[in-house]
Amino acid sequence: xRTQVGIVGAGPAGLLLSQLLHLQGIESVVLERRxxxxxxxxxxxxxxxxxxxxxxxxxxxxKRMDSDGLLHAGVVLRFGLRxxxxxxxxxxxxxxxxxxxxxxxxxLIAARVDAGGDVRFEVDDVTLHDLDTDxxxxxxxxxxxxxxxxxDFVIGADGFHGVSRGYLPDLVHYERAYPFAWLGILAxxxxxxxxxxxxxxxxxxxxxxxxxxxxxxxxxxVAPEENIDEWPDERIWAELHTRLSDGSGFTxxxxxxxxxxxxxxxxxxxxxxxxxxxxxxxxxxxxxxxxGAKGMNLAIADVRVxxxxxxxxxxxxxxxxxxxxxxxxxxxxxxxxxxxxxxxxMLHVDPGGDAFGxxxxxxxxxxxxxxxxxxxxxxxxxTGLPYEHGWSYR
Numbered sequence: 001x002r003t004q005v006g007i008v009g010a011g012p013a014g015l016l017l018s019q020l021l022h023l024q025g026i027e028s029v030v031l032e033r034r035x036x037x038x039x040x041x042x043x044x045x046x047x048x049x050x051x052x053x054x055x056x057x058x059x060x061x062x063k064r065m066d067s068d069g070l071l072h073a074g075v076v077l078r079f080g081l082r083x084x085x086x087x088x089x090x091x092x093x094x095x096x097x098x099x100x101x102x103x104x105x106x107x108l109i110a111a112r113v114d115a116g117g118d119v120r121f122e123v124d125d126v127t128l129h130d131l132d133t134d135x136x137x138x139x140x141x142x143x144x145x146x147x148x149x150x151x152d153f154v155i156g157a158d159g160f161h162g163v164s165r166g167y168l169p170d171l172v173h174y175e176r177a178y179p180f181a182w183l184g185i186l187a188x189x190x191x192x193x194x195x196x197x198x199x200x201x202x203x204x205x206x207x208x209x210x211x212x213x214x215x216x217x218x219x220x221x222v223a224p225e226e227n228i229d230e231w232p233d234e235r236i237w238a239e240l241h242t243r244l245s246d247g248s249g250f251t252x253x254x255x256x257x258x259x260x261x262x263x264x265x266x267x268x269x270x271x272x273x274x275x276x277x278x279x280x281x282x283x284x285x286x287x288x289x290x291x292g293a294k295g296m297n298l299a300i301a302d303v304r305v306x307x308x309x310x311x312x313x314x315x316x317x318x319x320x321x322x323x324x325x326x327x328x329x330x331x332x333x334x335x336x337x338x339x340x341x342x343x344x345x346m347l348h349v350d351p352g353g354d355a356f357g358x359x360x361x362x363x364x365x366x367x368x369x370x371x372x373x374x375x376x377x378x379x380x381x382x383t384g385l386p387y388e389h390g391w392s393y394r
Contacts, residue, residue, distance in 0.1 A: 001029065001147065001148065001149045001150065002149075002150045002151070003027045003028055003029045003118070003149060003150075003151050004021075004026050004027045004028065004151060004152050004153070004314065005017075005018075005021055005026060005027070005028040005029075005151060005152065005153050005154075005155060005310060006028070006029055006031070006136075006137075006138045006149050006151035006153070006154050006155070007028055007029065007030045007031070007154075007155045007157055008031050008126055008128075008138065008154065008155065008156050008157060008158045008162065008163070008164050009030075009031075009032060009156070009157035009158035009159060009162060009164075009282075009284070010030050010031075010032035010034075010039055010105075010109070010119055010121065011039070011105065011157060011158075011159060011282065011283075011299070012101060012104050012105060012108065012282070012296050012299055012300060013157040013281040013282035013283075013299040013300065013302060013303050014030050014032075014155065014157035014158075014281070014282075015030065015105060015108035015109060015112060015119070016055075016056075016059060016061075016108055016300060016303045017155060017157065017281065017303045017306055017307055018030050018108075018112055018117060018119070019059045019060070019061065019108055019111055019112060019115075019117075020059055020303065020304075020307035021307060021310060021311075022112070022115055022117060023059065023060070024307070024310075024311045024314070024315075025314075026310060026311065026314050028117070028118070029118040029119075029120065029149055029151075030112070030117070030118065030119040030120065031120050031123045031126060031138065031140055031149070032119070032120065032121045032122075032123060033122070033123060033124065033126070033158075034121065034122070035121050035122050036109065036121045039105060039109070039121070040102060040105055040106050040109065041102055042102060043100070043101075043102060043184075043186060043259055044100070044101035044102060044295075044296065045100075045101050045290060045293060045295050045296045046098050046099060046100040046101060046209065046210075046211055046217065047096055047097075047098060047196075047209075047293035047297075048065070048069070048096060048097040048098070048099055048104075048296075048297065049096060049293075049297045049382075049383055049384025050094040050095060050096065050383045050384050051297075051301070051384045051385075051386065051387055052097075052296070052297045052300045052301075052384065053065065053069075053096075053097045053099075055300055055303075055304055056104065056107075056300075059108075059111075060111060061104075061107040061108055061110075061111050062107075063107075064103065064107055065097060065099045065103070065104070065107065068099065068103070068212070069097040069098060069099035070097065070098040070099070070210065070212070070213075071095055071096075071097055071098075072088070072095060072096050072097070072098055072194075072195050072196065073087065073088055073089045073095045073195075074086055074087045074088050074089070074195055075088070075195055075196045075197075075198065075382065076193065076195055076196065076197045076198065077198050077200075077365060077368065077369055078197055078198065078199040078200070078244070078246055079199065079200040079201075079362065079365050080362070081245065081246055081247030081248075082246065082247070083197075083246050083248075083250075084369035085195070086368075086369070086375050086378055086379055086382075087375075087379070088379045088382065088383050091372075091375055091376040091379035091380070092376065092379045092380055092383055094379075094383040094384070095383065096293075096382065096383055096384075098196075098209070098210060098211070100211050101296050104296070120142060122142070123140045123141070123142050124140065124141040124142075125139075125140060125141040126138060126139070126140045126158075126163055127139045127140070127163070128154055128156075128163070128164065128167045128278065131154065131167060131275060131276040131277050131278045132275075132276040132277075133276070133277070134152070134277070135150060135151075135152075136150075136151060136152075136153070136154050136276070136277045136278065137149060137150045137151065138151065138154060152277065153277050153278075153279065153310065154277055154278045154279070155278075155279055155280075155281055155306065156278060156279070156280045156281070156284045156285075157280075157281045157282050157284060157299075158284055159282070159283040159284055160268070160283045160284065160287055162284050164278065164280060164284050165270055165280060165284050165285065167275070167278055168270070168272065168274075168275045168278065168280070169275060171270055171271070171272070172270070172271050173268065173269070173270050174267075174268070174269045174270075174271075175266065175267065175268045175269075176266065176267040176268075176341070177264075177265075177266050178224075178264075178265040178266065178267075178289060178344065178348075179223075179224065179350070179351050179352065180204070180205075180221050180222065180223060180224060180265060180348055180351060181221075181222055181223065181224045181226060181262050181263055181264045181265055182207075182219045182220065182221065182222070182262070182263045182265065182290065183219065183220045183221075183222045183226065183228070183231060183236070183260065183261075183262050184217065184218070184219045184259075184260065184261055184262075184263060185217070185218050185219075185236060185257050185259065185260045186211070186215060186216075186217055186257065186258040186259040186260070187215070187216045187217075187218065187254070187255045187256065187257055187258065188214065188215060188255040188256045188257075188258055189214075189215070189216045189253045189254055189255025189256075190213060190214055190216070190253055190255075191208070191210035191213070191216050191253075192208060192216070192244075192250070192251060192252045192253045193208055196208065196209050196210075197244060198291075198343075198347055199243050199244050199347075200346075200347045200348070200349070200361070200362075200365065201242065201243040201244075201245075201349075202349065203239065203242060203243055203349070204220065204221035204222070204243065204348065204349045205219075205220070205221035205243070205291075205347050205348045205349065206218070206219065206220050206221070206239075206240060206243035206244050207219040208240075208244055208252075215258070216253070216255070218240055219290075220236065220239055220240065220243065221348055221349065222262060223351060224264050224265075226262055228260065228261060228262050231260070233257055236257075236260070237252075237254050240252055263290070265289040265290070265291075265344070266287055266289065267287065267288055267289060267337055267340065267341055268286060268287040269285070269286045269330070269333060269334065269337060270285050270286065271285075271326060271330060272326040273285045273302075273325060273326040273329055273330065274322075274325050274326050279306060279322075279325055280302075281299060281302040281303055281306060282296075282298070282299030282302055282303075283295065283299065285302070285329075285333075286298060286333050286337070288336060288337055288340035288341075289340050289341070289344045290340075291340055291343040291344040291347060291348075292336065292339045292340035292342075292343045292344075292381070292382070293382065294336040294339065294340050297336075297384060298332065298333060298336050301329070301332050301387070302329050304387060305321070305325060305328050305329055306325065308321060309321035309322045309325055310322070332385070335381070335385065336381075339381040339382075345357075345361060346361050346364045346365055346368075347361070347365075348361075
């Protein structure tokens, strides 16, 4: 087989890149290890930055997001049994959209299929070859038969556990492991708040989020080694009631659990994000703790840069944007990594009993909720820094 861009991974990054390239008349093939049903139903993040929502509209896949997504103009920080609202629109003029990652993936797959795009699921044994040449190739197994894809560029969008990152020589890793994890639930219950609630409690952090007017997504801080079997539904609801209490009669609506699991938390950045004709995007190159809601948004920011860089190359042979891809992408990655670390440190309780650190975190929360400058900083980072101000290609 022959194509212009071979993409490993059918998550939001790989699928959106394929769609944006298609709109520029550039061919691509997407290879995915999992089956389509798994990819379309795995529960992931659900907060879209302002610029992410705009990008999906530009890609022609924003119709369902605009009809079914929940537009949020602010967020609630809760600590010391008090609630403090940060108004995004007041501070930045921007909002966020709550729309599940799996819904974004469904929209992108539908768009690629409708346009006759080549997206292949259940592909095994992917290996990359000749990345230092002008004709790299991807070898893989599909339906028990070996095959090879010749292309001009290979995009590794296959996530943190994918194979692509392993093909970059002299890779430098920056990593931070956190001493806690998140126990996440998806409940068939209407949201108990119009906006997200980030709560710091003596028992640990809790987050009240949502996926739709009838489905709630919530999280509890737990130990990384926690066993999910030790958390029956009754215990989860009791702890959520405790940690989300505001001392003013806040009522948490319960419902049947549709999903629950424990996710470890880490910060991870790999550099460079490119070698020869291989370029990484999304979780293949960087991971952030979910506290700042930046994971999928960073992947889409990477893809914005890549789509324009590849578009320039195929339009008239320009290579400057491709050569600067790592530099350009990492400026935003490190800013988001810092914001995610900052939110995580401020909202989580140190399991080691660091009383000094806890007091610093509470002082930071007081500052954020009383200082217009700090509230603006949080709002700017949470809604997403504008692409046109140095956070994408120039």
